[in-house]
Amino acid sequence: MAYIRPLANGNFRADVRMKGIVKNKTFPTEVLAQAWADKIEHSIKVVPLMDQAQLLALSDTDIEKMGGSDLFEQLGIDLFAIHHQAKLAAINALSKKELLQLSPQDIERMGGAELFIQAGKRIRYKTLREVCNEYLSRWNKKDYQGQMQRVDYWCKLFGDRIMTDIDIFDLREHVDGMIDSGERASTINRKKAVLSSVYKFALSRGYVDENIVRSVVVDDDTKRRDRVLSEYERQRLLKACKESYWDKLYLLVLMAMVTGARKGELMKLRWGDINFKDSTGFLGDTKNGTSRELHFPPVVMAELKRFQEVGTGLIFPSTEKPSQPMDIRKAWAKALKAAQISDKDTFNADGSIKQEKFTFHCLRHGFCSALSDSGKEINQIAKLAGHKSIQTTMRYIHQGREQKRQIVNELAQAFSL
DSSP, rough: OOEEOOOSSEEEEEEEEETEEEEEEEEHHHHHHHHHHHHHHHHHHGGGGOHHHHHHHHHHHHHHHHTHHHHHHHTTTTTTHHHTHHHHHHHHHSOOHHHHTTTHHHHHTTOHHHHHHHOOOOOOOBHHHHHHHHHHHTTOOOOOHHHEEEEEHHHHHHHHBBBBGOOOOHHHHHHHHHTTTOOOOOHHHHHHHHHHHHHHHHHHHHOOOOOOOOSOOOOOOOOOOOOOOHHHEEEEHHHHHHHHSTTTTHHHHHHHHHOOOHHHHTOOOBGEEEETTTTEEEESSSSTTOOEEEEHHHHHHHHHHOOSSSSSSSSSBBBOOOBBBOOOOOHHHHHHTTTTSSSEEEOTTTTTTEOOOOTTHHHHHHHHHHHHETTOHHHHHHHHHHHOOOOHHHHHHOOOOOHHHHHHHHHHTTOOO
């Protein structure tokens, strides 16, 4: 039954209640309202009586005039299924393997992703951006914001592309462009590593058949630095740090030398992380996501006690922003200069490297090398340095010429040679 009632603003509202269906709409005149109500009542009566041929013959305009697709749904008629009956039949006839092998072009030709979803079929229709969003939603490691920004780099390039439609040629072309523009191989490989992680995730979810990123190889011929200070250089550096305008540079460098901790790890240390009784420090936020304990010798503890504070403030705070770590670049550069240690590679006349530059991270390398030289087992070094992989530790240690000579001499003796 239809009801027409005037509204305060001069319009008229038509309400139709019939066979459990309720529909309403507002019109500027009573005549229009009544005409619409009559059409809706008529549709509610005749639509259930229409056969499939009549329903297939309806255009979108016809459907809208008769009350819209929602009215048909309320009457128990699935227009979508009726209009796509042949295509749905073809989709339903596909095996699971055939569904997953469909290309984006095949999916579009057969009616589009919406039709497959309507049929309850699983296909690989996801765009790279959709997969990246799903990947990030399951990210449970540190630095979520950083990973999101790194993932966004690839989304800006290929985000709207269906993931299975991105091929190795697309990636290779972009990587070649990065190389041609002068980007370092190590930078490119870091960007690739992020995309590879996304593809690894997609592979585990069945969205792709292979991780094509792994096939795009970029040769990284960057020499791994193994610069280690001589005893004389070490003493000069420590003296320069003691005389630095920043009074905590000596403490920071000393801690790095004897613990092998990364600069970022040390800069995040707070006074509450130091156990003065046990001469230890606690690193709760490390690069590989695990916590570890640092052990300090008396020389470090004595220096820590010089600056000891109560509370949980940073040990190495910025002078301008105490809630943030100190920017040590200027103080470090001046100390290296004073110690006559180059922060740039020096070259021979033939272009070969005469002396590698020394960086703060080289202190960590020196720590690992010193432990190796003193005969410590590699698993002990890995534990102290906070390495998850022995392969990582191997990059930091090397045997000197005398050690190699000693090893082969001992081997010859063992063979009674």
